[in-house]
Amino acid sequence: MNLPKSIINAAAALGLFAVIGMGLVALVHHGTEDRIESNEQAVLRHTLESLVPADWFDNDILADTITVSDLTLGTDKPVTVYRARKNGKPVAAVLSPIAPDGYNGTIKLLVAVRTDGSLRGVRVISHRETPGLGDPIDTDKSDWIFGFDGRSLDNPPESRWKVKRDGGDFDQFTGATITPRAVVKAVYKTLTFFNRNRDRLFDQESGSSVGPNP
Ligand SMILES: Cc1cc2nc3c(=O)[nH]c(=O)nc-3n(C[C@H](O)[C@H](O)[C@H](O)COP(=O)(O)O)c2cc1C
Numbered sequence: 001m002n003l004p005k006s007i008i009n010a011a012a013a014l015g016l017f018a019v020i021g022m023g024l025v026a027l028v029h030h031g032t033e034d035r036i037e038s039n040e041q042a043v044l045r046h047t048l049e050s051l052v053p054a055d056w057f058d059n060d061i062l063a064d065t066i067t068v069s070d071l072t073l074g075t076d077k078p079v080t081v082y083r084a085r086k087n088g089k090p091v092a093a094v095l096s097p098i099a100p101d102g103y104n105g106t107i108k109l110l111v112a113v114r115t116d117g118s119l120r121g122v123r124v125i126s127h128r129e130t131p132g133l134g135d136p137i138d139t140d141k142s143d144w145i146f147g148f149d150g151r152s153l154d155n156p157p158e159s160r161w162k163v164k165r166d167g168g169d170f171d172q173f174t175g176a177t178i179t180p181r182a183v184v185k186a187v188y189k190t191l192t193f194f195n196r197n198r199d200r201l202f203d204q205e206s207g208s209s210v211g212p213n214p
Pocket residue numbers: 103104129130131133134135172173174175176177178179180
């Protein structure tokens with residue numbers, strides 16, 4: 001079958017545009033992914049610095065890391081643990097667990113624990129909770145997250161590691177209990193994990209992976 005030349009030309013032009021279009025989309029996608037990753041790194045560094053004061057440690061906290069795999073930390077993926085030391089002695093660990101049961105999905109946390117098991121602080125590094133309802137977990141929306149500072153497994157006692165609605169010590173938000181409930185639960189579980197694994201968290205060689213506690 002002989003097609004008119006004008007149709008062949010039009011089809012060729014369309015094909016060319018499609019190829020150029022796909023190439024442009026791929027390029028933009030690649031660039032955006034790189035930018036998101038470097039933004040996340042910058043946020044992580046900044047957040048770590050705000051959690052562990054610079055004069056507490058003299059090691060490279062971003063490099064002195066191990067990964068741990070334990071479902072207590074809310075995920076089946078390896079979780080990074082940043083270790084702060086001064087003169088070679090452990091000072092604090094910052095764990096990056098997940099609260100899996102937020103209203104709109106997972107909430108990524110950083111939980112800084114001193115070697116004595118008390119919380120230096122907690123920060124949310126990413127979430128998709130509803131603006132105006134679940135987002136007071138962000139430090140730029142409210143100071144709710146600072147309520148964890150200084151807490152530990154026995155402060156408050158286990159039965160009060162809940163939001164007030166459930167009989168615990170931690171505030172919920174107006175019309176939004178699911179988000180703070182998920183964060184309180186994840187922080188408590190992280191403390192239990194830290195308490196069970198404290199020594200091996202600091203003893204493991206940097207860069208190594210630790211499985212669940214036998
Ligand atoms: C569109 C929509 C978005 C919501 N987003 C959240 C949220 O991000 N976090 C949350 O805890 N509750 C959220 N809620 C409310 C929950 O459905 C639930 O009612 C609430 O968490 C229970 O808290 P309460 O017992 O204090 O009412 C949302 C509700 C609706 C309708």
